[in-house]
Amino acid sequence: MKQRKLLMIPGPIEFTPEVMASMSLPTTSHVAPNFIEVFGQAIERLRTVFRSPSGQPFVVAGSGTLAMDMAAANLVEPGDSALVVNTGYFSDRFGAILARYGSEVTHVRAPSIGAVPSLEDVEKALKSRSFKIMTITHVDTSTAVRTDVKSLAALGRAHGTLVIVDGVCSVAGEELAQDDWSIDLALTASQKALGVPPGLAVLVAGLRAIERFKARRSPVQNYYADWTEWLPIMRAYEERKPSYFGTPPVNLIWSLNVSLGQIVEEGMAARVTRHRRLSKAFKEAAAAMGFRQVPTGQEHAADTLTALYYPEGVDATILGRIGQFGVIVAGGLHPDIKARYFRVGHMGAVNDADILTVVGAIESGLATTSARTTSGTGLAACARSLYGGPT
Numbered sequence: 001m002k003q004r005k006l007l008m009i010p011g012p013i014e015f016t017p018e019v020m021a022s023m024s025l026p027t028t029s030h031v032a033p034n035f036i037e038v039f040g041q042a043i044e045r046l047r048t049v050f051r052s053p054s055g056q057p058f059v060v061a062g063s064g065t066l067a068m069d070m071a072a073a074n075l076v077e078p079g080d081s082a083l084v085v086n087t088g089y090f091s092d093r094f095g096a097i098l099a100r101y102g103s104e105v106t107h108v109r110a111p112s113i114g115a116v117p118s119l120e121d122v123e124k125a126l127k128s129r130s131f132k133i134m135t136i137t138h139v140d141t142s143t144a145v146r147t148d149v150k151s152l153a154a155l156g157r158a159h160g161t162l163v164i165v166d167g168v169c170s171v172a173g174e175e176l177a178q179d180d181w182s183i184d185l186a187l188t189a190s191q192k193a194l195g196v197p198p199g200l201a202v203l204v205a206g207l208r209a210i211e212r213f214k215a216r217r218s219p220v221q222n223y224y225a226d227w228t229e230w231l232p233i234m235r236a237y238e239e240r241k242p243s244y245f246g247t248p249p250v251n252l253i254w255s256l257n258v259s260l261g262q263i264v265e266e267g268m269a270a271r272v273t274r275h276r277r278l279s280k281a282f283k284e285a286a287a288a289m290g291f292r293q294v295p296t297g298q299e300h301a302a303d304t305l306t307a308l309y310y311p312e313g314v315d316a317t318i319l320g321r322i323g324q325f326g327v328i329v330a331g332g333l334h335p336d337i338k339a340r341y342f343r344v345g346h347m348g349a350v351n352d353a354d355i356l357t358v359v360g361a362i363e364s365g366l367a368t369t370s371a372r373t374t375s376g377t378g379l380a381a382c383a384r385s386l387y388g389g390p391t
């Protein structure tokens with residue numbers, strides 16, 4: 001029997017067997033010809049995944065927070081004004097990082113938790129003064145709120161602002177077209193929809209971001225994150241030449257290339273459609289079981305995860321019960337509502353069976369509480385959404 005539970009949190013996620021197998025290959029030198037080839041290929045494939053033929057990828061050992069840190073360290077100079085389109089916990093984090101590098105930060109906040117700031121409010125802020133940088137959290141993992149990156153980025157560009165997108169919970173799961181949408185820098189981390197164990201910070205910088213970096217008046221205030229060091233390394237790997245600044249996490253990069261190969265083979269459009277279909281099935285099942293989502297409208301609810309308020313008579317102890325039925329889901333994260341909701345991740349290699357299993361485990365968990373039990377209505381709604389049938 002398999003001694004494991006299904007991991008359905010919003011990162012780390014379940015990885016494919018091929019990705020896991022590649023983690024256990026013998027570690028090579030970081031300048032071994034076969035590793036140089038793998039790293040070079042991974043860099044090229046990232047352009048396809050971010051839909052940024054003109055972009056410069058960076059892959060560095062670290063988590064998503066390092067990717068945010070690297071963006072701010074290289075693109076912010078003391079006194080630069082920054083606008084944060086704020087949809088929750090991770091938008092707050094970007095504000096704090098920008099401030100650490102001397103930025104004057106203004107937040108445009110959503111009117112309530114689970115809502116999105118309106119385009120009008122963002123435009124009003126952009127008109128109020130000139131901002132050097134604007135950050136957008138594509139999917140805030142604390143609220144499962146997805147922003148309209150395409151429209152927001154267009155607004156930012158129209159006002160001459162450099163647009164940075166935190167795509168940690170969106171890249172390779174939600175639709176994102178970096179070049180077509182005029183995004184200057186997008187970033188993510190390996191453990192989410194990219195489908196690789198935690199440990200890689202991944203960024204793709206557009207031409208304007210690289211120009212802004214090259215025009216800096218002051219040195220980058222972070223030694224490890226400095227693109228002055230990393231740019232030649234990324235270019236060398238792509239040209240299949242040996243180079244060194246900091247030792248790359250060889251096994252993780254090997255896995256990244258395997259996962260990117262699988263993602264590119266599936267195709268970005270098909271991948272986004274799969275995430276949308278599975279998210280819809282899970283959300284319809286959740287509604288049938290009596291759950292209300294944290295996002296205040298379906299049009300801004302993410303497809304990579306779902307955030308659900310506990311119904312009357314249910315609290316966080318249900319997470320342990322869901323675990324007893326074989327599935328790990330995540331508790332709340334947004335400090336203001338932490339004890340009132342939980343989160344289910346459904347991104348990456350997720351499939352129909354995973355969705356049916358998590359719905360079954362939640363439904364079984366609910367049956368052990370004093371809440372109204374739903375005896376199969378969640379699973380029925382899920383199967384109907386996935387396969388059609390009587391409504």
Ligand code: PMP
Binds near residue numbers: 142189
């Ligand atoms: N941004 C978002 C939207 C995230 O979901 C996360 C991680 N959950 C981060 C940034 C930070 O990433 P990490 O935990 O890998 O540092």
